[in-house]
Amino acid sequence: MSKQIKLKKGFDIRLVGKAEKKIGEFQPVKTFAIKPTDFIGMQRPKVIVKEGDTVKAGSPILFDKKMEKVQYVAPVSGEIVEIKRGEKRKLLEIKILADSEINFEKFDTYTEADISAASREKVIDHLTATGVWPQLIQRPYGVVANPEDEPKAVFISGFDTHPLAPDYDYLLKGQSSYFQTGVSVLKKLTSGKIYLGLSGENKSSELATIQGVEMHQFSGPHPAGNVGVQIHHIAPINKGEIVWTINPYGVVQIGKLFTNGIYDASKLIAITGSEIKSPAYAQTYIGSCVDAYVEGNTKSDHVRVISGNVLTGEKINRDGYLGFYQHQLTVIPEGDYYEFLGWMKPTAEKLSYHKALGLLSFLFPKKEYALDSNARGEERAFVQTGVFESVTPMDIYPVYLLKAIMAEDFDEMEELGIYEVIEEDLALCEFVDVSKHPVQEIVRKGIELIQYS
Template identity: 65%
Template sequence: MSKFIKLKKGFDINLAGKAEKRISEVEQPETFAYKPTSFHGILRPKLMVAEGDNVKAGTPILFDKKSEKILHVAPVSGEIVEIRRGEKRKLLEVVILADKEIQYEQSDVHSVSDIATLSKEAIIEKMLQGGVWPNLVQRPYGVLADPEVTPKAIFISAFDSHPLAPDYAFIFKGQDQYFQAGLDLLKKLTSGKVQLNIDSNAEVSTMFAQAKNVQINKFSGAHPAGNVGVQIHHLDPINKGETAWTINPYGVIQIGKLFLEGKYDASKIIAVTGSEIKDPQYYKTYLGASIKKFVNGNLKSDHVRCVSGNVLTGEKIAHDGHMGFFDHMISVIPEGDYYELFGWIKPTTNKLSFQRAFGLLSFLNPNKEYILDTNSKGQHRAFVQTGVFEKVLPMDILPTYLLKAILAEDFDDMEALGIYEVVEEDLALCEFVDVSKNDIQKIVREGLDLMQYS
């Protein structure tokens, strides 16, 4: 019973620097990193390797003491050159100096017909050992999935509606058999359905459109239509006590490969985008790549910010930093640490606004591609404006009330107002449009942490 859902609310941020659809061959980055900080819910990471050790792609390198079964593995083979820690010795990243030729840990190979006969326990065991488990994200809370729990459904968004997002049809091209195998395996892990959500406004690759064993739903609308949380809200919302899992198509493909080929393949195609990139396009590399090779000599100016991920939910990284676990793109935008004389009132057509307050003229030119910098364009203020968050959140949720409940640490209200249904990315647009410049995603995470750990 597939569904077609039209979303009317939302906002597409049209930025300059979209990746051209070609994959460039460049020398692979020297280092790759595995970042436990990409995940929520890793409380006490325990390293299984030390600096100087050699690993293969798929060699376990760390686990969380709280969930020892979930192994996190090396994305590439090579030597552990650095274990980077932050304040209070918090583990930030495990850096691997990659071999020229990637060596893989080899495990059992299964044929497509085999997969149908595998037991749920065997599948979970292999996924945990093989390092593909961390692809599964649990709702509520947006944390690593718990292998002991059977989710009511598994949701996959087959498109990314974020600004400058890579085209999934392009980056997952030719992976059809692995994707289907992954879906077949996931089907066994849930008591309900696997739901695959595609974009009704774009051409959809056959890998998604003809996937079997899943319910295919169509979504239309502006961002955040591609957010899996929004999709879940309209398909089968998460109530108190329920658990669902979400996974990116990349993770599904990794699972498929692990079973069909017996190896942990962390190769991925990433989009290098943004207004400050000379030549925005796609590159083939591996998970956790250092971005140095992609941005060096490819920048229009020096004073830029590199973001692992998209500009709404991503994380600022250094010019030689490493990409996060879930990211398929880097966005490079101008750094905005400048003063602007009367910048708060000057009429402008160059700054994008969802709103139309005096002098904000971007609404006159909806198709323009904007170059937006990191300037916060104003300072933090009290909550004043009402009714705007609602326009960019296509969910039956009252964002302002939910945020205030979190700030007041009112557990009953948080629950009643729908905290189980959201993670940070779902309210990222609210943070963008907020006239009071609150850190809304941070507040959401604080709320989720409160619900989970206290």
């Protein structure tokens, strides 16, 4: 029987534009890209292809000189059409013009008996050589897991509570057998447990019948679906400990690799946001160009396109590429305007956590809002009165932690919980912050200070 955990702290940002559970009619995607910037902690990427080369899905195209064993591979077959670099020749993107029919590199296949008999080293070698290893993320720090380490446990969050988040049951429909195989593989990587967090409000989850995991059901507002919050309430990370996390899609991808012997980067993504004419799902591959979903499908041209969700996603161009870990594209109105005393005007069209600023929004608790990207203010004195703690369902003090990071006080950072959080865990603090501080940037700075000290 799964364990029930009810969270009271948090806040649901209710937005217009949730994707309907159907496959939308979109133009075919022609190009795909792998972006080294998606892999936090990658410092010395080495490209092993050149423009004009042809690759198959699963062909190595990149590795990190600090962790050469881990290969980053092409999500589709086709031609390398551009290796894009930025300032100081920083590698930004490797673009692939996709074939009309995807051709795959062929890898070994495994039965359940083969997986059971395989050594941990053999499983790791297979995962790192075939491109699926980057799906494993290490906590603390939120970086790609090091195959030389052994985690005390592996955590999977089986649902997402971010604004307009895709429905994982829809994304994973019919994939439970691959997920089960993926769990069998993950069990070879740790002597500890595999923990699976499920929504307490969804009693018919696609993942509810998975064997070999310890299930916990979480209910409550966002960030109940964050794996960091789930780790905190199941088995918190202490200094010197390592756990690994993986998205359900990554578990399925591992299952497909061992079952079918291919690197299958196909995925469903949610096309969301108030500026999308027809919010729906799209069948694509990792790193797809978003112009096929945006062109002719927005209510205006003055929009912000986000790879991911509005809290933690990345602003990209209309012809940009979806991030490696993202299952969602969000399009909202651009907020590059000034509204004199706009925050003081009573209105039912603005959502705010603070009753003094958004009183009318509290009168309509189920209302969905078409919010833009306007921050409605600029950075000012860092004064808070417990509001950060009210949206953080963890036994930490976010304000003191953030101030310790800003002061570069290493001892205080450790004592206040820097090992337990990454950016997404405190993203709501940035939303409710009337002082307009870049909370997520501050958190990453603190993580890097601890990691490289």
